[in-house]
Amino acid sequence: MTARNTINDVARAAGVSIKTVSRVLNKERYVRADTREKVEAAMLALSFSPSLAARSLAGKRSHQIALIYDNHSPYYIHAVQEGVWARCREAGVRMLAQPADVASETIAAEVGGLIDETHVDGIILSSPVTDCAPVLAELERRGIPFVRISPGTNHALTSSVYMDDVQAADDMTTHLINLGHRVIGFIVGHPNHMASEQRLFGYRRALDRAGIDYEPGLVHPGEFDFASGVVAAHSLLSYPRRPTAIFASNDDMAAGVLTVAHSKGLTLPDDLSVAGFDDTPLAQLVWPPLTTIRQPTRDLAFAAANLLFEKVDGVEHRRLQHELVVRASTARAS
C-alpha cells in the first residue's frame, strides 16, 4: 500500500531540484557526472518509475506507441507484438497493443480517439490495418508518425518494412529444383496482396534461371486461406503433368495441400513435396514433411519500431531510410 514515489521524493533524497532529476530521467546533457550518479542512486533506492501521465501532459512526448492489428493469425500477431515490444523495451517506451476491426465504419474515429486519449508518439500498423484507407487518411491528417509492417500494397507511400518476397520465393523454388523437382505446382496468394505477385515472380525467376519452362497449368490462384489451398491442391494433383512438388504462397494454403495429400494416401515427401511460408509452426509439428520459408515477422516488427522511433525523434530530416527491406531467411528444409 506504499504510495508511489514522485520526482519530488527523488529530488529530496538526492538533494537536488526536480528539474535536475528530470534532466537525468530524460538523459539530457549538461548534468555533472557525480550529480547524475547521485540522482540515479536515489531513483534506484526509491524504485522510482515516472508517471507517464504527468510526462505526457507536461511534455510533447508520451513515451508510448500503439501497435494496431486486426484478425491475422494469432501466431502472426504474437510475433509482431514480440518484435515491437522488444524494441520498445530497449527504448523505455510503452507499447499499447490495440485490436481493431478494419471492417468497422468507425475505425478511423477509434484510432483518432486512441491517439487523443493516450497521446501516443507514433503508431505501428500491421496487416490488414496497413491497407485500411480510413485509418491511413486519419493518420496522415493528424501528421502523426507511423510505420507499416508488410503492407499489402503501396510500399513506398509511407514508411514501411517488409521482407523480400521475390527473393524468398526464388530461394524456395531453387531449393525444390535442387532437390530434383522439375514439375513444381504453385498456388498464388490473394490478389489484393502485393506479396502474391512478388512471390509468383520469384517462382518464375527461379524456374527461368534453371532453364525450366513456365507452365501456366501448374499455377493455381488462391486466397491465402485453408479452403483455397484444398481447391488448388485437388486441381493441381489432377493436372496431366502432375507436379512432384507444390509450393503454396502461404501456410494456410499449404495446410490445405497437406490435408488433400493425406486424404489421397500420398506419402510425403516421396510422392509429393509440399512447401510454403511458415506463420504457424504447428503445421510443421503435426506434419513434419513440409518445407517452409520462415517469415522474419518478429524482426520486421522490431525494425518497424526502430524506424518509428527514428521518425519520432525527427531523424528523417537527415535523409531517413524510409524503406527497410528485411531479407527472408533462406529456405529451411524439414
Next chain:
Amino acid sequence: MTARNTINDVARAAGVSIKTVSRVLNKERYVRADTREKVEAAMLALSFSPSLAARSLAGKRSHQIALIYDNHSPYYIHAVQEGVWARCREAGVRMLAQPADVASETIAAEVGGLIDETHVDGIILSSPVTDCAPVLAELERRGIPFVRISPGTNHALTSSVYMDDVQAADDMTTHLINLGHRVIGFIVGHPNHMASEQRLFGYRRALDRAGIDYEPGLVHPGEFDFASGVVAAHSLLSYPRRPTAIFASNDDMAAGVLTVAHSKGLTLPDDLSVAGFDDTPLAQLVWPPLTTIRQPTRDLAFAAANLLFEKVDGVEHRRLQHELVVRASTARAS
C-alpha cells in the same frame, strides 16, 4: 494536424463550465437532462476524447487496466486478449497488454514499474503469471485489485476465474464411452497444474459412473508439451490392453499422439480415437479426426475483466462473488 480538443473546447461549445462537462463524462448524477444533452452533442461535434493522462493525474482512476501474460501459446494469448478487450471496450477502459518473463529476477519490479508508470486501476494475470509468487506478492503489497485467469494452483487465494475441469474431462470421457470405447488411455498434465489432477479426476469419475474399472496402466504422466505426448503415446500403444482411444490432457500432447499414430500407420478414428483440449485450432484443421474440449478461454478472460471492474468499483464490500467458474462447453465431436 488539427490540435486535440480539450474539455475547455467542449465547455465553450456547450456553454457550460468544464466541471459540468466532467460530470457528463463521468456519468455523475445531478446534471439536468437537457444540459447533459447539450454537452454530449458538443462532445460528439468536436469528437472529443478525454486525455487519459490528465484524468489519471487528477483523479483516482486511470481508466486503464493491464493484462499480463507470458509464453503461453499464441492462440491462448490471443483468446485472452480478445476476451479482456471485449469487456474493456464496453466499459470504456483501455487494456494494456503486457508481456512479461516469469523467469526474470526483476519481474516484480517490472510489474511495479508498470503500475507506477501507467497508474492502472487493476491487473489481470494470465497463466503462468498467475502463479508467479513475486508478482503476487508485489500486487498484494500494493493492494491493487487483480484477478487471475485459470491459475495453476490456489484458486481460492485471490479472485480468479477458471473452468470446471473435472466436468470437462468427465464430459469428454463420457463421450468416448458413448462412442463404444471401453479401453481409454489417459495422459495426465503437468503435475504443477491443478487442472491436471482435476482432469484426471473427471476421467475417473466418468469411468466409474459407466461401471468401467480404472486401470492404472492406461494412465500415463505428461508435461503438457508435444514431446511428452509422443512418449506417452508410444507407451500406451504398446500396453498389453491396447487402448482404442487416447485422451490427452491438453492439445500439445494430443498432437504428439497424432504424430505417433501417423508414424505407426494407424487410421483415425477407426484404429484409434484421439481426444484432447483445444487451444490451437490448427491441430484440428490439419488432422481432423481429433475430438476436443473447447476451452472457454475468451469467456474466462471476459469474466475476469468483469470481475476486476467490480473490484475496482469497490463492489466487493457487498459480498462479491470471488470465485467464478465457467463451465467448459460440452465435448465437441469432430
Next chain:
DNA sequence: CTGTTAGCGCTTTCAT
C-alpha cells in the same frame, strides 16, 4: 551546469 516558474487537461473539494 542547475534552479524557478508556469502550465499541460483533467478531477477534486468546496461554494453557491
Next chain:
DNA sequence: ATGAAAGCGCTAACAG
C-alpha cells in the same frame, strides 16, 4: 444542479 479554485507529477521556457 452548477461553478471556481487548487493541484496531480511532470516538462518547457527561462533564468542564473
